[in-house]
Amino acid sequence: MRLENLPEEFVRALPVLEKLNLAGFETYFVGGCVRDALLGRAIHDVDIATSAYPAEVKAIFPKTIDIGIEHGTVLVLMGKSEAEHYEVTTFRTESDYTDYRRPDHVDFVRDLREDLRRRDFTVNAFACGADGEIIDLFDGLQDLQDKRLRAVGLAEERFNEDALRIMRAMRFAAALGFEIEPMTFQAMMSHAELLMKISIERIFVELDKLLRADGWRKGLSVLIESGAWQYLPDFELAGLKKFLTVLSKTFQFKSSAQAWAIMLAQFDNISVKKYLRKWKVSNEFIRDVTALTEAHQLDKWDLASVYKFGLATCQLVDDWKMAEGLKIDFDRTVKIDERLQIHDKSEIVVKGSDLIKMGFQAGPELGKMLAEIEEKIVNNEWINKREFILEKISTVSGI
Numbered sequence: 001m002r003l004e005n006l007p008e009e010f011v012r013a014l015p016v017l018e019k020l021n022l023a024g025f026e027t028y029f030v031g032g033c034v035r036d037a038l039l040g041r042a043i044h045d046v047d048i049a050t051s052a053y054p055a056e057v058k059a060i061f062p063k064t065i066d067i068g069i070e071h072g073t074v075l076v077l078m079g080k081s082e083a084e085h086y087e088v089t090t091f092r093t094e095s096d097y098t099d100y101r102r103p104d105h106v107d108f109v110r111d112l113r114e115d116l117r118r119r120d121f122t123v124n125a126f127a128c129g130a131d132g133e134i135i136d137l138f139d140g141l142q143d144l145q146d147k148r149l150r151a152v153g154l155a156e157e158r159f160n161e162d163a164l165r166i167m168r169a170m171r172f173a174a175a176l177g178f179e180i181e182p183m184t185f186q187a188m189m190s191h192a193e194l195l196m197k198i199s200i201e202r203i204f205v206e207l208d209k210l211l212r213a214d215g216w217r218k219g220l221s222v223l224i225e226s227g228a229w230q231y232l233p234d235f236e237l238a239g240l241k242k243f244l245t246v247l248s249k250t251f252q253f254k255s256s257a258q259a260w261a262i263m264l265a266q267f268d269n270i271s272v273k274k275y276l277r278k279w280k281v282s283n284e285f286i287r288d289v290t291a292l293t294e295a296h297q298l299d300k301w302d303l304a305s306v307y308k309f310g311l312a313t314c315q316l317v318d319d320w321k322m323a324e325g326l327k328i329d330f331d332r333t334v335k336i337d338e339r340l341q342i343h344d345k346s347e348i349v350v351k352g353s354d355l356i357k358m359g360f361q362a363g364p365e366l367g368k369m370l371a372e373i374e375e376k377i378v379n380n381e382w383i384n385k386r387e388f389i390l391e392k393i394s395t396v397s398g399i
């Protein structure tokens with residue numbers, strides 16, 4: 001089968017393939033980009049695989065960067081400004097995964113088949129030549145047509161090599177709307193425990209992508225049915241099942257923080273902060289999820305709460321509450337935000353130094369005064385104008 005119209009991302013990368021081909025090396029587009037091209041989906045990264053060894057790739061292109069040379073990957077810089085760059089990886093086999101996540105070493109090979117057979121799923125194991133010809137050694141095209149996710153070769157072997165693939169399977173089921181082929185699913189169940197060997201950061205990335213996918217309910221159902229949920233930090237079966245039922249049928253998460261906040265809201269008695277620390281996510285992410293969780297507990301927005309959480313967070317909470325079946329007045333939230341004179345402390349025209357000049361002592365009293373000014377401005381009791389505020393302060397404090 002031939003891809004008649006190469007996607008624009010492939011066309012741009014063609015000079016890389018052509019140069020390598022001309023030098024006598026077999027070279028293909030591989031992996032997820034070919035899958036997405038066949039499905040007509042957006043292409044994120046264009047991955048290129050070649051029979052040329054890294055030193056040979058480097059000899060062909062004037063500008064390269066060694067980004068993972070021990071794994072056979074060289075970054076090739078193209079175009080006038082070198083703005084375009086492509087990962088070019090030598091065909092390789094990987095041997096002995098004693099830790100279930102990283103190969104003990106990789107061997108470079110000249111044979112494309114060797115490279116493709118170590119890949120996770122048949123729909124991720126295509127190669128596509130410069131002419132658009134699809135190489136499909138494992139019946140991936142049939143699986144693509146039947147919307148089936150199937151491991152390449154023996155599923156147990158693929159999951160033993162890298163247990164993260166168990167999470168990838170449910171993520172692809174969610175993103176592509178595919179069913180997981182029974183033998184592959186069996187192997188997911190029997191190997192789920194290996195997820196404990198995988199770094200929590202990598203698992204987070206997959207679970208997060210799953211939640212952001214159109215078919216997140218399907219992905220979560222696979223997480224539950226495969227038993228894999230038991231190997232994620234303190235996951236609760238009852239909470240997960242509830243999560244599948246509390247939102248309107250067609251609901252899609254608008255941000256990762258929103259997805260995690262809603263999921264964790266279904267778990268009994270957890271501290272969001274403590275819980276997310278186990279996932280080793282950034283402080284910023286913890287802050288975002290905590291804010292959504294807190295804001296969700298409020299009944300109605302007012303000037304102070306819209307100021308505290310910010311319009312974007314309030315709108316995500318409105319969206320969440322609507323999905324829970326509540327009647328929401330989205331305009332009201334915007335209008336409250338529009339009535340705010342400031343959206344951040346830094347916008348207050350009077351500073352601590354002004355108060356010190358007026359005779360205030362630096363210290364807790366000054367802090368209290370500044371907080372009071374902020375509160376009065378937020379509630380529109382005071383105008384955020386210098387003379388107005390200074391006048392008010394001298395009246396209040398008698399200075």
Ligand SMILES: Nc1ccn([C@@H]2O[C@H](COP(=O)(O)OP(=O)(O)OP(=O)(O)O)[C@@H](O)[C@H]2O)c(=O)n1
Nearest residue numbers: 031032033044118119120121124125162164165
């Ligand atoms: N644990 C993994 C990760 C990746 N791959 C192979 O490497 C390719 C590229 O991996 P990656 O970029 O992580 O995923 P994609 O399949 O490209 O999907 P996406 O870009 O949507 O994440 C995959 O298609 C697959 O062939 C694999 O076999 N096993």
